Amino acid sequence: MAGHRNVTIKDVAARAGVSITAVSHALNDKGTLSEETRIRIREIAASMGYRADALARGLRRSQIGVIGIVLRPLDALENYSPPGVDYFLRFAGAAAVSALDHGLSLMQVADLVKGPVTPLAFSLDGYIVTDPVRNDPVVALLESRSIPYVTLGRDPGKPDASNWVASDDVDATLQALTHLADQGARTIAFVGGQDDNSWNADAESAYRDWCARNGQAERLFRLPEGRGEAGGRELVPDLLADGAPDAIYSLTGRHAAGIQEAMRERGLTAPDDYLLACGTDADQTRTAEPPITAINLRPEVLAHDTVGLLAAITRGENPAGRGLVRSELIVRRSSQRDAG
Template sequence: MAGHRNVTIKDVAARAGVSITAVSHALNEKGTLSEETRARIREIATAMGYQADALARGLRRSQIGVIGIVLRPLDALANYSPPGVDYFLRFAGAAAVSALDHGLSLMQVADLVKGPVTPLAFSLDGYVVTDPVRDDPVVDLLESRSIPYVTLGRDPGKPEASNWVASDDAAATRTALDHLAAGGARSIAFVGGTDDNSWNADAESAYLQWCSEHGATPRHFRSPEGLGEAGGRDLVPQLLANGVPDAIYSLTGRHAAGIQEAMRERGYVAPEHYLLACGTDAAQTRTAEPPITAIDLRPEVLARETVELLARITRGQAPEGRRLVASELIVRRSSQRAE
């Protein structure tokens, strides 16, 4: 494999049948690995042509005034400009400006565990990792290299962690459900994504609790985020299987837009026949007909809070994390019946 591509630490871990952390410890004389295991990992790394990033190790000894940002949902999509999705652009732009306010520069980095990755990526002062999935491998890699990081959204696999900022997704979900109920909805279907992150988990939990409190039967569906409008369209037969719901709450705006189109094709138009709202605003929700009620997650505020937390951590401070940022419900015609 040597010379064909930049062999990553993940490649070595996969070949050796061990964790990324174990490879890092073997190559950097850390941890409690047996000498036999340590030697075997080194032999595999050498055979594969793995290049230890000496530049990064040298630069890690001092700060360089640059932090990185990894957009995990877009890594999963392998598309950094999904049509209509401006949340990440708003977040990244605000994070760059916020970094300047702290005397820092911002570098956007693709998936650190898939490679090829420039050695400079591991010399940055710290990282913002957005929407990590449970036991996220990027988070594990940063920890194995002792690189400070802050996550936007909790890592569901690390309940003890405090180095995170998140939108208050449970409260936002309850706000949207209360709004739909105030419009007369009693049977509200919920459409979530499939990524195992805190956004999906917290919203789903809030929905189930709300149904329990209001004596409503949950009608819960999931569709992969990457399917976008097509994913929403494909769910409509299931949404209608037990009759037209009074309202539908879809976490992603692209799913909501697809649901609205497919419902209209079947003769059901919002808000006359059902109410529709979604958990994140997007171009599709703003330009739909009728425009779709949506949650504005306020990515500019999230970016400011996240960068501030990371900046303080990289400077050796111990700031209080676990910061929740309130979202805003933007009411549009899809959930407003005529008086």
């Protein structure tokens, strides 16, 4: 653990074989510890890379009017501006404006568990964590430091948590599937992502339930989010292996654009030969030919509600949380058989 900037005071106490209080007293020149013990604890803390400088200690005593945001899907991609993806930019921009309405500022922070991370990051009033994966390590780190947080999307590993706001991904999936069925599709393939977050889990669950209710065999595929359009292109042979489906619902817009391109290379075009829709709008869906039907997740509304929830928590209130925001299906030519 040497050199790790995100070591906690609990880690130092465990290594030194003393209480957390003893570590705090040693680092802050308090208590009645012997000088030998005080020096030993300080040396252990330094060797582990524990950072608790005077600025951070002072700031944690009072609010500073700044909240942080961690964009977990972009952490996973290790790319904070993936081509064509404007959902996170829209969310972060709207969150910054909403924060001002609460007298707060917004600070975007990269992956807190990978570092290096400025000590100021752990002195913020609270955090928004977007799309956490199951038992997310960033969430665990914030909890270990007693830093308030809310998540955009549920942490699938915390079913009892209430400090979240989420798009209603079950409803959005049903909107898309119902539209495709109304346009004549009887076999609909589902292309989800591989991140273990509630967006993927809830959409996949809704698709499975829809198939069961409608007597349709599941045709379910998963792609790494980071593969983007290339991943969509590479999937097409598998999509066609058992015959072309009537329709394809791809959660990720970049996957959908790649699927459309590879299908066209095989002489199959939407909406004549199949219908295509996706679970998030992006530049690729709007500018494709034909334009691709997509779900508008309404990131501005999500940002407003998420910031409001966190602001209430940091004020010491006990808000209800568990807020679902209904998405909007934007129908475009890729899924309109009756289009002129």
